[in-house]
Amino acid sequence: MNAEVSATFTPNREIQLETLLMLAELGQEEQVRAGLVDLHPADIAELLNALEEPEVKQQIFSFLAPDLASEVLSLVAPLTQEWLTQDLSNAVLSDLVERLDSDDAVDLLGSLSEEQARAVLDQVPDELSAEMEQLLRYPADTAGGIMQTEHVEVLQGCRVNEAIEIIRTHIDEVPDIHNVFIVDHARRLTGVLPLRKLILARPDEYVENVMDRQVIAARVDTDQEQVAQLFKKYDLVSLPVIDPQGVLLGRITIDDVVDVLEEEATEDIYKLAGLGGEGDVLDSPGRSIRRRLPWLALNLFTTTVSATVIALFEGTIHTVAIAAAFMTIVAAQGGNAGIQTLTVIVRGLALGEVSLAHTKRILLKELLVALGNGVALGCAAGLVAYLWKGEALLGMVLALALVVNLLIAAFVGSMIPFTMRRLGVDPAVASNVFVTACTDICGFLSFLGILTLLLRFL
Amino acid sequence: MNAEVSATFTPNREIQLETLLMLAELGQEEQVRAGLVDLHPADIAELLNALEEPEVKQQIFSFLAPDLASEVLSLVAPLTQEWLTQDLSNAVLSDLVERLDSDDAVDLLGSLSEEQARAVLDQVPDELSAEMEQLLRYPADTAGGIMQTEHVEVLQGCRVNEAIEIIRTHIDEVPDIHNVFIVDHARRLTGVLPLRKLILARPDEYVENVMDRQVIAARVDTDQEQVAQLFKKYDLVSLPVIDPQGVLLGRITIDDVVDVLEEEATEDIYKLAGLGGEGDVLDSPGRSIRRRLPWLALNLFTTTVSATVIALFEGTIHTVAIAAAFMTIVAAQGGNAGIQTLTVIVRGLALGEVSLAHTKRILLKELLVALGNGVALGCAAGLVAYLWKGEALLGMVLALALVVNLLIAAFVGSMIPFTMRRLGVDPAVASNVFVTACTDICGFLSFLGILTLLLRFL
Numbered sequence: 052m053n054a055e056v057s058a059t060f061t062p063n064r065e066i067q068l069e070t071l072l073m074l075a076e077l078g079q080e081e082q083v084r085a086g087l088v089d090l091h092p093a094d095i096a097e098l099l100n101a102l103e104e105p106e107v108k109q110q111i112f113s114f115l116a117p118d119l120a121s122e123v124l125s126l127v128a129p130l131t132q133e134w135l136t137q138d139l140s141n142a143v144l145s146d147l148v149e150r151l152d153s154d155d156a157v158d159l160l161g162s163l164s165e166e167q168a169r170a171v172l173d174q175v176p177d178e179l180s181a182e183m184e185q186l187l188r189y190p191a192d193t194a195g196g197i198m199q200t201e202h203v204e205v206l207q208g209c210r211v212n213e214a215i216e217i218i219r220t221h222i223d224e225v226p227d228i229h230n231v232f233i234v235d236h237a238r239r240l241t242g243v244l245p246l247r248k249l250i251l252a253r254p255d256e257y258v259e260n261v262m263d264r265q266v267i268a269a270r271v272d273t274d275q276e277q278v279a280q281l282f283k284k285y286d287l288v289s290l291p292v293i294d295p296q297g298v299l300l301g302r303i304t305i306d307d308v309v310d311v312l313e314e315e316a317t318e319d320i321y322k323l324a325g326l327g328g329e330g331d332v333l334d335s336p337g338r339s340i341r342r343r344l345p346w347l348a349l350n351l352f353t354t355t356v357s358a359t360v361i362a363l364f365e366g367t368i369h370t371v372a373i374a375a376a377f378m379t380i381v382a383a384q385g386g387n388a389g390i391q392t393l394t395v396i397v398r399g400l401a402l403g404e405v406s407l408a409h410t411k412r413i414l415l416k417e418l419l420v421a422l423g424n425g426v427a428l429g430c431a432a433g434l435v436a437y438l439w440k441g442e443a444l445l446g447m448v449l450a451l452a453l454v455v456n457l458l459i460a461a462f463v464g465s466m467i468p469f470t471m472r473r474l475g476v477d478p479a480v481a482s483n484v485f486v487t488a489c490t491d492i493c494g495f496l497s498f499l500g501i502l503t504l505l506l507r508f509l
Numbered sequence: 510m511n512a513e514v515s516a517t518f519t520p521n522r523e524i525q526l527e528t529l530l531m532l533a534e535l536g537q538e539e540q541v542r543a544g545l546v547d548l549h550p551a552d553i554a555e556l557l558n559a560l561e562e563p564e565v566k567q568q569i570f571s572f573l574a575p576d577l578a579s580e581v582l583s584l585v586a587p588l589t590q591e592w593l594t595q596d597l598s599n600a601v602l603s604d605l606v607e608r609l610d611s612d613d614a615v616d617l618l619g620s621l622s623e624e625q626a627r628a629v630l631d632q633v634p635d636e637l638s639a640e641m642e643q644l645l646r647y648p649a650d651t652a653g654g655i656m657q658t659e660h661v662e663v664l665q666g667c668r669v670n671e672a673i674e675i676i677r678t679h680i681d682e683v684p685d686i687h688n689v690f691i692v693d694h695a696r697r698l699t700g701v702l703p704l705r706k707l708i709l710a711r712p713d714e715y716v717e718n719v720m721d722r723q724v725i726a727a728r729v730d731t732d733q734e735q736v737a738q739l740f741k742k743y744d745l746v747s748l749p750v751i752d753p754q755g756v757l758l759g760r761i762t763i764d765d766v767v768d769v770l771e772e773e774a775t776e777d778i779y780k781l782a783g784l785g786g787e788g789d790v791l792d793s794p795g796r797s798i799r800r801r802l803p804w805l806a807l808n809l810f811t812t813t814v815s816a817t818v819i820a821l822f823e824g825t826i827h828t829v830a831i832a833a834a835f836m837t838i839v840a841a842q843g844g845n846a847g848i849q850t851l852t853v854i855v856r857g858l859a860l861g862e863v864s865l866a867h868t869k870r871i872l873l874k875e876l877l878v879a880l881g882n883g884v885a886l887g888c889a890a891g892l893v894a895y896l897w898k899g900e901a902l903l904g905m906v907l908a909l910a911l912v913v914n915l916l917i918a919a920f921v922g923s924m925i926p927f928t929m930r931r932l933g934v935d936p937a938v939a940s941n942v943f944v945t946a947c948t949d950i951c952g953f954l955s956f957l958g959i960l961t962l963l964l965r966f967l
Contacts, residue, residue, distance in 0.1 A: 091723075093742045101864070128862060219709050227744070228705050229687070246704040247686050251677050265549075284551045286685070286764040288746050305763050306744040309770065313741075316774035317856055323778065324852035325845055332857035333867070336877040343849050344882050347842060351886055354841040355893060361834035368830040375826045375833035376819035382837070383812040383949070384805060387783055391801050394782035398775055399790035404586060406559070409791070419794040424802050428809055435813060491841070 071098070075110055084114045092119060096126035105134040121150035124159070130333055133162060141167065145174035148183070154199040154307065157186045194278050195271040197311065198292040198301040201225045204232045205258055207241055212254035214244065227306075229289045232299055233262050239297040240268060268293050271300055275311050280403065282308045319401055322479035323394060325350065349481065353488035357382075360492050364499040367506060373440060374502055377449050380432060382494030385456035388424060389486040392417050392464030397478045400468060407473060414465045421461035425454035444505060452498035456490060459497075463489040529556070533568055542572045550577060554584035563592040579608035582617070588791050591620060599625065603632035606641070612657040612765065615644045652736050653729040655769065656750045656759040659683045662690045663716055665699055670712035672702065687747045690757055691720045697755040698726060726751050729758055733769050738861065740766045777859055780937035781852060783808065807939065811946035815840075818950050822957040825964060831898060832960055835907050838890060840952030843914035846882060847944040850875050850922030855936045858926060865931060872923045879919035883912035902963060910956035914948060917955075921947040 074083045087095060095115070102108045112135045115123060124132060124147060136144065136159065144163070148156045148171060160168045160183060168187075172180045182200060189195025203221045205214045214231055222228070231249060233242040242262030252261045268291045269278050281290060288305045325346040334342075361368070361378070368375050396413065399405035405413065433450030437443055463486050468478035532541045545553060553573070560566045570593050573581060582590060582605060594602065594617065602621075606614045606629060618626045618641060626645075630638045640658060647653025661679045663672045672689055680686070689707060691700040700720030710719045726749045727736050739748060746763045783804040792800075819826070819836070826833050854871065857863035863871065891908030895901055921944050926936035 091743065093744075097742070101866075103866075215708055218705070222705065222709065226705075229746070246708060247676070247680065247684075250673055250704060250708050251680065283764075283767055284555070285549065286551075288687070288763060305746060305767075306741075309741055309763075309767065312767065312770060313774070313860065316771070316778075317860070320774070320778055320781065320852060320856055324781070324848050326849055326852060332853040332863050332871065336874050336881065339853075339874070339878045340881040343846070343878065344885060346849070347845055347882055347886055348889070350845045351838065351842060351890060354838045355890070358834035358838050361837065362831055365830040368826060368833045372823040372826040372830075372833075373820055375830075375836075376816035378833075379819065379837065379840070379949070379953075380809065380812045380816050383945075384809060387805055387808045388801070390782050391784055391804070394778060394784060395790040398778055402771065402775070404558075405790050408559075408561075413790065416794050416797070420797045420801065423794065423798040424805055427802060428805055431806070432809060432813070487841075491837070495837075 071111065075107060080114065083111065087111070087114060087119075092122045093126055095119075095123045096131075099123065099135070100128045100131050108134050109138060117146060118150060121147050121155075125151055125155035129162070132159070136162070141170045141174060144171045148172075149175055149179060152199045152201055153182065153186060153301070154197060156183060157196075160187060161191070189271060192275045193271065194269040194273040194275065194292045194303060195300070197275055197278070197307050198271070198303045199307075200301040202232060202291070202299075202302040203228055204234050204238070204299055205244070207233050207235055207257075207259045209258050210254065211249060211252045211256045211258060211261065214249060214258050215254075227304060229304075230291075231258075232291050232302070233258050234299050237296075238299055240266060240291055240293050240299045242266060243291065266291065269303070270295060276315055278303060279308050279311045279315070283312075315401070319397065319479045322477065322481070323397065323483055325481070325483055346481075346484065349484055350487075353484060354491065357488065357491040357495055360495045361499065364495075364503055367499055367503045370506065371445075371502065373445070374499060377436060377445065378495050378498045381449065381452045381456050381498045382491045384428060384432075384453055385460040385490030385494045386487045388421060388457050389460035389464040389490045390483060392420075392461055393468060393482050393486050396465060396468045397482060400472055400478050407469060410465075410469045413469075414462070417461040417465045418458060421457040422454070425457035428457070429453040444509070445502075448498060448502045448505065452494070452501055455497040456494045459493040460486070460490045529569065533565055538572065541569065545569070545572060545577075550580045551584055553577075553581045554589075557581065557593070558586045558589050566592050567596060575604060576608060579605050579613075583609055583613035587620070590617070594620070599628045599632060602629045606630075607633055607637060610657045610659055611640065611644060611759070612655060614641060615654075618645060619649070647729060650733045651729065652727040652731040652733065652750045652761060653758070655733055655736070655765050656729075656761045657765075658759040660690060660749070660757075660760040661686055662692050662696070662757055663702070665691050665693055665715075665717045667716050668712065669707060669710045669714045669716060669719065672707060672716050673712075685762060687762075688749075688760075689716075690749050690760070691716050692757050695754075696757055698724060698749055698751050698757045700724060701749065724749065727761070728753060734773055736761060737766050737769045737773070741770075773859070777855065777937045780935065780939070781855065781941055783939070783941055804939075804942070807942055808945075811942060812949065815946065815949040815953055818953045819957065822953075822961055825957055825961045828964065829903075829960065831903070832957060835894060835903065836953050836956045839907065839910045839914050839956045840949045842886060842890075842911055843918040843948030843952045844945040846879060846915050847918035847922040847948045848941065850878075850919055851926060851940050851944050854923060854926045855940060858930055858936050865927060868923075868927045871927075872920070875919040875923045876916060879915040880912070883915035886915070887911040902967070903960075906956060906960045906963065910952070910959055913955040914952045917951040918944070918948045 071083055071086050074086065099108050099112060102111070108131060112120060112123070124135060127135065148159060151159060160171065163171065172183060186195070186200070201224050203218055203225055205217055218228060218231065229246060231244040232240055233244055235241050242259060242264050243266050244258055244262040248261050267281060267285050267287065269281060271292055271294055278290065281287065282305060290303045291299055292301045292303060294300055326343060396405065429450035432453055433446035436449045437446035467482050467485055471478045471482065529541055529544050532544065557566050557570060560569070566589060570578060570581070582593060585593065606617060609617060618629065621629065630641060644653070644658070659682055661676055661683055663675055676686060676689065687704060689702045690698055691702055693699050700717060700722050701724050702716055702720040706719050725739060725743050725745065727739060729750050729752055736748065739745065740763060748761045749757055750759045750761060752758055784801060854863065887908035890911055891904035894907045895904035925940050925943055929936045929938070929940065
């Protein structure tokens, strides 16, 4: 009776991995199969992700019983899924599609070529194929695109013990049930009955007398980011999805929302770094070049513009060559401070901590921060420049230009994301490039401009 | 019977907000109270977050009945919570602590001064106060720091109908129950019984005959990031927390994990932008300066170093002043490309998509990407420089320096995060500063160095 409980219950994965690898290479099929049986599907998925050789991935995957295989397939990383499925026959793929949860089946079909997806759908039962085609029509980043059709619904007018019997008949298909959805005769959602309420209710009670009537549901065309916000705001574990008439179509569960949240965070991080789309660190070099080159080209354009600003002061640089060194300090500090401001605002907007209503207040705050930081850094930099080159003038110009550029950085770092949000554009996209372009140009302009003026009049 | 179901069931928040604001200002206490009753606690929290004036926040909060007030308090943003609690008496605070879930109560106590927390704890019952003090001792970023003690446990040897009765007596205290934890006489965790299994089991069955014995549990000292990984990997909604002897201490629920995931993503984003800690966009200017200045100072130091590199070439710049413009293009492109590489690797490491085992493979890929991008951008930049200044030599030096610097960017952008991970340091911390320091220095060095050599020998 003293079942052992461990922190993760996962046996030492590395040993398991090496053992299974060796056994697979030795062709000890039976022993590999036996070793896999002990593992949680999530551990097998992790093992498959970790394997280097696609052939070994495929071999180990081929040892899994169909039901386990489909579950593992829904858990592996996208790239591993591609490797595992690319050489499978359409017959095997259609069997997997039948066994997978509908949302995972749709993801699998979506990763195939249109032609192959067609061929696979031809081999599954008509009803399932029609359902899949319907699901494939919803945009991937909407409630319809991430929902699964598997759920338990109970007609109002049923009693609690009848609802429990309906759960019993669906438990294989919907193992992770948290709520029973109550519908009327037109299959319109009228209430939600959490299992905890069901378990405490009298067996002969009508479901509508115990269900929650204030239902939080998402329309099928709701953006996935809004869906995630609903889960976060109301601490949900599952959310019914309805059509515009209120008819129940399916449900979204919290594990899918966790994936959405990570995806959105990754996208924001990537955009802030000047990376388009949802690039993958393990992508091929060609794909990565296609993804990154446009942003570098945009940056090349903006830095060329700021280089022309420098070129305007060729005369000054010719006279005071060291100015070329100092101007880079002003530009770099402005860029850094601008990115700091930009980042807290973009993240604040993404998390809903700030809104457009905060624009003025935040701009004022950022200018104050810039003034504080600018004076501190300007004094430090000016002093260093003076001590280094022995010229008080250069140090003063550096200090003054730093303060000016930090104020500009605060202004553009604040206004660019708010303006983009106001225009309905994602504030994370390319904001970085624009902010550093401004701080470069203004950095060079302020330092070289002030210096040139002083040289002329002193 | 036709309850209306809306996408969010939230009435138009802005109208509600303005109405309530106006009513509050007019002193229409009863009407404000009435308006609040219709709202979901999460909506009231959002309303309180959105309000500008701390006094109005406090006034509206004071209208809430104690149970609602405690729930709303657990849902508002940290800054709002500070505003709401700063003027409350210790008696009111201790009442809130008693009503809050233990994890939220600990968060509230943690936000008070040590002295005030002490005073508040003195006013709650001894048992609760001892529990709170125990919880406060766990580091905030561990399983113990985020768990709640509220859970339902059932002694093995009980029958299913007895377990259901135990749930009934705890439902007020643990409204979001998903699993019943089964323990032995020493309160050691031996199994987990999900509600869906409980609901389908025969009433006179022993709980140990239906429970899951393969238990996924976290030790109380597990890092919160690992806890989040367990939830993600095994698609959990609640996780039992045990001490080293296996004794059940509490549980963590998925909504807290969602917060952890967002927090970790924010931290990574902030660190990549050169921002320490979990800075808040709505912080005071003083706090923000203290948080950002050290990173700007570090950047000032590294850019001063790269400025001294430029100073080495004063002679060259004196001769070819336009070189000062071109060198910034090389440095900026290298910085951009390096940050791209760094970001995909840091995020890949954070999400567990890549590990140290991938080092060589990723380095090779990044060098290939750099070569591809470098040749494309180098040709473009070289051509522009030639067309602009009419000097083929400058264009060629620019192109060559760009390729060199992009290769260096790929190298440092890959190796810095992997090396930091190998040293056990968070790869996101300050990686950015180091990468751009390297690409600045190498950018200036490669362009000015090649140019100087050519000027000398041609």
